[in-house]
Amino acid sequence: MKPIADCKLYTFVDTAYLHGRSPEFVAQQLCDGGSDIIQLRAKNSTPEEVRHMAEKILPITRCAKIPLVINDHLEIARELGAEFCHLGQEDFFDVGYKSVSELKTENSKLKIGLSTHAPEQAVRALAAQPDYIAIGPVFATGTKPTAKPVTLEYVRWAAANVTLPWFAIGGINLQTLDAVLAAGAKRICVVSAILNAPDIAKVCAEFRKRVENS
Numbered sequence: 001m002k003p004i005a006d007c008k009l010y011t012f013v014d015t016a017y018l019h020g021r022s023p024e025f026v027a028q029q030l031c032d033g034g035s036d037i038i039q040l041r042a043k044n045s046t047p048e049e050v051r052h053m054a055e056k057i058l059p060i061t062r063c064a065k066i067p068l069v070i071n072d073h074l075e076i077a078r079e080l081g082a083e084f085c086h087l088g089q090e091d092f093f094d095v096g097y098k099s100v101s102e103l104k105t106e107n108s109k110l111k112i113g114l115s116t117h118a119p120e121q122a123v124r125a126l127a128a129q130p131d132y133i134a135i136g137p138v139f140a141t142g143t144k145p146t147a148k149p150v151t152l153e154y155v156r157w158a159a160a161n162v163t164l165p166w167f168a169i170g171g172i173n174l175q176t177l178d179a180v181l182a183a184g185a186k187r188i189c190v191v192s193a194i195l196n197a198p199d200i201a202k203v204c205a206e207f208r209k210r211v212e213n214s
Contacts, residue, residue: 001065002065004037004165007036007037007165009211010035010037010038010188011035011189012038012195013038013041014039014042014191016043017191023053023056024057026195027057027060028060029200029201031060031066032201033194033200033201033205034204035204037067039068039069039070039071040054040057047075054068054080055080068083069082069084070082072086074087083110084113085112085113086112086134087113088115089115089121093128097128100128100131113131113132113133114134115136117147117154118154122158122166131164132164133166133167134169134189135154135155138170138171138172138180139170139176141192144170152180155185156183160184166187168185168187169191170189174206181211186211188211190207193207
């Protein structure tokens with residue numbers, strides 16, 4: 001399984017952007033396109049629906065030796081043996097957690113990623129010792145329409161101050177990618193710019209090539 005430090009292109013099976021395609025089809029396309037790590041994000045699905053989707057996706061990601069991240073659903077990630085769970089500020093700090101170690105169970109190999117939206121949140125998140133953090137949303141994004149963009153300034157701050165693996169996320173497409181990379185990002189998350197494409201694998205491969213060549 002690819003270590004998080006070696007992951008540069010972080011993609012999503014987001015139920016808001018399936019466009020009639022099955023989650024497992026999208027997952028396979030992302031693997032074929034060279035994604036390094038894939039998150040299952042299903043904000044409007046029940047836990048049982050999330051579990052069902054994850055059960056179908058896990059064999060695909062494991063065959064490709066790509067880590068699977070379950071968004072929000074810690075117990076499902078634990079039960080199914082997913083490699084990662086990703087939590088937002090409200091799902092971690094706002095419910096009283098201070099350290100990722102509080103989420104670890106005996107013999108658990110589950111790794112944790114945390115969202116951050118400002119330098120002070122990043123500092124707090126780093127103190128919690130996650131396996132990676134997300135920096136964003138860099139630009140306005142339909143994925144999180146109410147979230148205020150953090151701009152490239154936060155990317156530059158992260159490049160100068162964060163040694164843990166971190167991913168820039170939010171509104172990153174093939175037109176904005178170069179600016180994000182120039183600001184210091186070495187790892188990126190891409191949602192709609194890949195999932196809205198008619199050929200997911202082709203666009204995924206283009207992102208991967210651009211990130212690797214930066």
